Structures are given as structure tokens and as C-alpha cells.
Amino acid sequence: MPQDTNTRNAYLLLEDGTLFKGKSFGKIGTTGGELCFTTGMTGYQEIFTDPSYTGQMLIMSTCYVGNYGVNKEDTESDKVTIKGLICKNIAQRYSRMTATGSLADYLTDHNIVAIQDVDTRALVQHVRTKGAMNCVISSETEDLAELQQMLAKVPPMKGLELSSAVTTDAPYTVGDESADIRIAVLDFGVKRNILTSLVSRGAYLKVFPAKTSFAELSAFNPHGIFISNGPGDPASMEYAVNTVKDILNSGKALFGICLGQQLLAQANGIPTFKMHHGHRGLNHPVKNLVTGKCEITTQNHGFGIDPEATRANPELEITHINLNDNSIEGIRMKNKPAFSVQYHPESTPGPYDSRYLFDDFIELICKTEGISLN
Numbered sequence: 001m002p003q004d005t006n007t008r009n010a011y012l013l014l015e016d017g018t019l020f021k022g023k024s025f026g027k028i029g030t031t032g033g034e035l036c037f038t039t040g041m042t043g044y045q046e047i048f049t050d051p052s053y054t055g056q057m058l059i060m061s062t063c064y065v066g067n068y069g070v071n072k073e074d075t076e077s078d079k080v081t082i083k084g085l086i087c088k089n090i091a092q093r094y095s096r097m098t099a100t101g102s103l104a105d106y107l108t109d110h111n112i113v114a115i116q117d118v119d120t121r122a123l124v125q126h127v128r129t130k131g132a133m134n135c136v137i138s139s140e141t142e143d144l145a146e147l148q149q150m151l152a153k154v155p156p157m158k159g160l161e162l163s164s165a166v167t168t169d170a171p172y173t174v175g176d177e178s179a180d181i182r183i184a185v186l187d188f189g190v191k192r193n194i195l196t197s198l199v200s201r202g203a204y205l206k207v208f209p210a211k212t213s214f215a216e217l218s219a220f221n222p223h224g225i226f227i228s229n230g231p232g233d234p235a236s237m238e239y240a241v242n243t244v245k246d247i248l249n250s251g252k253a254l255f256g257i258c259l260g261q262q263l264l265a266q267a268n269g270i271p272t273f274k275m276h277h278g279h280r281g282l283n284h285p286v287k288n289l290v291t292g293k294c295e296i297t298t299q300n301h302g303f304g305i306d307p308e309a310t311r312a313n314p315e316l317e318i319t320h321i322n323l324n325d326n327s328i329e330g331i332r333m334k335n336k337p338a339f340s341v342q343y344h345p346e347s348t349p350g351p352y353d354s355r356y357l358f359d360d361f362i363e364l365i366c367k368t369e370g371i372s373l374n
Contacts, residue, residue, distance in 0.1 A: 008139055010115040012086060013147045015133035018126065024139035025090050026107035026114035032136040032154035033057040033083035036302065037124045039281030043349020044103070045074040048082050048112075051166040051189030052258060052300050054231035055157060057084040057135050061124050066091035069099025070106040076191040076348065080107070081166065081231075084137045085114035086123065113137050131276045132157070132302060157302060158274050162232030163188035163240070163259070167210035179204035180373060181365055184222035186212060188230030188240065188259050193348040197358045198226065202373065211239055214246035224253035224365040227260030229344065234262035234272045234303055241266045248336055253368045255361040256340035258301050261331065264340045265305040268315055268333070275327075278302035279343075282350040285323040286343060288330075294323065297343040298350030304328065304342065337368045 010024035014035065037059035038047060044065055047053065065087045090104055107114055115137050127133075134154045136147055166189040174195050183198055185207040195205055206220045210230075217225060225247050234240075244267040247254050256264045262272045279299040286297045304327050310316055320330030320341060332339035339361075345354035366373060 009142060010137060010139040011142055011147060012115050012118060012135060012137050013144070013151055014126075014135045015151065016130060019144070020115075020118050020123065022115040022117040024114070025104045025116055026085065026112045028139045029111075029113045030136060030138040030140050030150055031057070031084040031113040032134060032151060034157040034302070035059065035127060035133055035135045036278055036280055037061055037120075037127055038300075039283055040349055043074075043282070045070050045106075046076050046348045048080045048085070049075040049077045050191055050300060051077050051081050052191075052229045052231050054081045054162050054166050054189065055160065056082055057086065057137065058082045059086045059120055059123055059127070060088075061120055062088075064089045064091050066103030067094060068096040069094030070101055070103055071096070071099055076193065077166075080110040080112050082112065085112060086118055086120065086137070087114065087116045088118060088120045090114075090116045113139065115139070127277050132278060158233055159236055160232050161236040163210045163230040163237065166231060168207055169209065171206055171208050171212075173204070173206050175199040175204040177204055180371060181224070181362065182206070182220065182222045183224050183226055183365070184208060184217045184220050185226045186210065186217070186228060186240075186243065188228045190228035190230075191344075191346060191348065193346040194226075194228065194257065197346045197355065198361075201358055201362050203362065212243070214243055214250070217243075217247070218250070222252065223369045223371065224255070224361065226361070227254065227256035227263055227340070229258035229260065229300075231259075233274070234259055234266060237263065248333070248338055251336065251368070253361070253365045254338040255357075255364070257344060257346075258342060261340035261342045262303055262305055264338060265310065265331065268313055270309045270313060270316070271306045272303050273306060275302055275304050279322070279327075282347075284343065286320050286329045286354075287323055288320055290319050295353035296351045297329075297345075297354055298347040299343045301342060305331070337364050339364070
């Protein structure tokens with residue numbers, strides 16, 4: 001049985017020197033990464049297993065985490081991908097009858113170092129003011145000099161290429177092979193529910209490793225190509241940008257989500273940039289400029305696409321904007337069958353407002369390929 005760590009001190013040291021003291025839960029140890037926060041009150045297990053959070057030290061802004069335990073169905077990948085977890089309170093008791101265990105035991109089993117009894121409201125306000133920064137959590141030492149040495153070894157997120165570390169090792173298929181629509185998925189850290197969302201619309205998928213060439217994708221004879229979400233700095237992924245350029249030149253229908261949008265932008269000469277503290281959570285308001293309607297969206301990204309360069313590009317149309325900060329949340333090409341969004345329409349967890357985008361992709365494939373579905 002995992003050991004009880006609730007009475008053991010733990011320390012959180014930020015890059016700017018701010019120090020928080022709390023109590024340990026999860027694995028006893030030390031871990032470091034880039035600090036970020038999410039506003040979601042539910043769906044913690046889906047968040048913890050989202051590959052896009054690779055390298056992140058996650059603050060849960062809700063007061064209690066773990067209230068309904070864990071369940072093997074509530075995962076977006078095969079492992080917990082966050083580097084560390086910061087909470088106000090961790091619930092040892094859980095209410096859901098289908099749960100297979102507690103969150104504390106789950107984190108211990110997955111070797112995740114975490115800290116509770118932290119004033120997460122103050123910590124979130126600090127991040128919103130000062131911006132994203134690296135940090136370390138340790139339940140092994142309280143020596144400040146030692147913590148500083150550990151923190152100095154944590155690499156910055158800017159310039160970090162992480163998708164090749166989380167992508168599939170080998171191609172695999174999902175769905176019914178006899179389906180009318182075949183989609184090649186370029187996996188930079190794809191979430192399971194994205195695949196489910198496409199399969200549920202009648203598509204047969206083949207998921208390829210991140211560094212797959214366009215020639216290898218084409219051997220599947222896909223009707224459309226999906227560019228997935230993923231972690232790290234898109235500016236470090238020239239190999240992926242070149243593949244997206246090849247896809248665009250082929251005339252195949254293309255849809256990108258999150259990192260997929262950033263790669264589509266770069267393939268059109270649009271630079272990406274590191275955001276002050278990123279967008280993460282389940283309640284970000286986005287306006288669809290094509291329909292005039294607003295959506296409440298799920299988001300998880302620390303990089304964005306340059307707004308001035310996007311507006312100046314005659315080949316691109318901005319389709320969605322964030323109503324909190326006017327950042328660009330969606331684009332489409334005017335002369336090619338390609339579009340993308342910065343947020344997560346598969347929304348696990350989150351609202352269902354944006355799931356129409358998967359329907360739009362299927363319709364675009366049918367239009368481009370001349371397919372008529374029954």
C-alpha cells in the first residue's frame with residue numbers, strides 16, 4: 001500500500017524566489033517543471049493524463065481535488081503526464097461508486113510528487129501577475145540552497161521539443177476499416193477523446209508517430225489528415241512544419257487542434273510566441289467570427305500564434321478569437337482545405353459547445369474528396 005504522506009512537509013520554490021510550505025502527498029521525492037494553473041473543478045484525471053501537460057507543474061485552483069476518486073476509463077493517455085501537482089486540499093475519501101481508488105494512491109502509483117495545503121488562490125494570482133515560470137516541489141529536503149540547485153537544472157519551456165517524447169512508438173489503427181472516410185492522424189501527443197470524436201463520425205483512423213514523413217502518411221491513402229495537440233515549443237519543431245507544408249501542397253483536407261494550429265500557422269510563415277501565463281481551464285469564452293456565435297471552451301496551451309502576422313497574411317482568415325484577451329483561437333486557409341483551432345473541441349473535461357468542428361472536418365473531407373455519405 002502507498003505510504004501515508006499527509007504529515008510530511010513539502011516545499012514549493014518558484015523561479016523568482018517565492019517559497020511555499022505545505023504537506024506532501026503522492027510520491028516522496030523532488031520534481032520540477034513549468035508552473036501553470038487550470039480553472040477546472042472536475043475532470044482532474046483527464047487533465048493529469050493529457051500529453052499536452054508534459055513538463056508542467058499544475059496548480060489546481062479548486063479547493064478540493066480527488067472528491068470522486070479515479071477510474072481507468074477517465075484517461076486521455078496511458079500515463080500521468082504532469083510533472084507535479086499543487087493543491088489546496090486532497091480528498092482522501094471519494095464518493096463515486098465506480099471509482100477504483102483514491103487520487104493520492106493513484107499519484108503515488110504513477111510516481112507523481114505533489115504538495116497540498118498551499119494557498120492556491122495566492123499562487124494563481126502570483127502566476128497571473130508574474131507570468132509562467134519554472135518551479136520545484138520537494139518532500140525530501142527543506143534546504144533552500146539545495147532546492148535552488150535543483151531548480152537551476154529545470155530546462156525552460158521555450159525552445160523545448162517534447163512531442164517526440166510523447167508520441168506513439170509505432171502506427172496503429174482505430175475504428176472500422178470498412179468506413180467510407182480514412183484519416184491519418186499525426187500524433188504529437190493526441191488525446192484519446194479526439195480519436196473517439198472522429199471515429200464516432202464514421203472515420204477509420206491510422207495514428208502515426210510525430211516524425212512520420214508525408215510519403216508515409218500518403219501510403220495509408222487518407223482522405224484527410226489531422227494534426228494533433230501536444231506539448232512543448234512549436235518553434236522547435238521544424239520537422240513537423242515541413243510535413244504540414246507537404247500536406248498543404250497535396251491538397252488534402254487538414255484539421256489541427258492546439259499545437260496543430262501553431263504548426264499550420266508556421267507552415268504559412270506565421271511565428272509563434274510564448275504567452276504570459278497561457279490558457280488552461282474549462283471556461284474560456286471564444287467567438288466564432290464566421291457564425292457570430294460564442295462558445296465556452298476547454299483550453300490548454302502556453303504558446304500562441306502572432307496576431308499581427310496572421311492578420312497581414314492574405315492566405316489566412318481568422319475564424320475565432322478569445323473574448324478575454326482577443327488572442328487568435330481559430331484560422332482557416334482561403335485557398336486550401338485547411339483549418340485549425342487553438343482550443344480543445346473534444347472537451348474532456350469541459351463543455352460540448354465546440355464539437356461541431358469535428359463535423360466541419362468530415363464535411364470538408366467529403367467536399368474535397370467528392371465523398372457522399374449515406
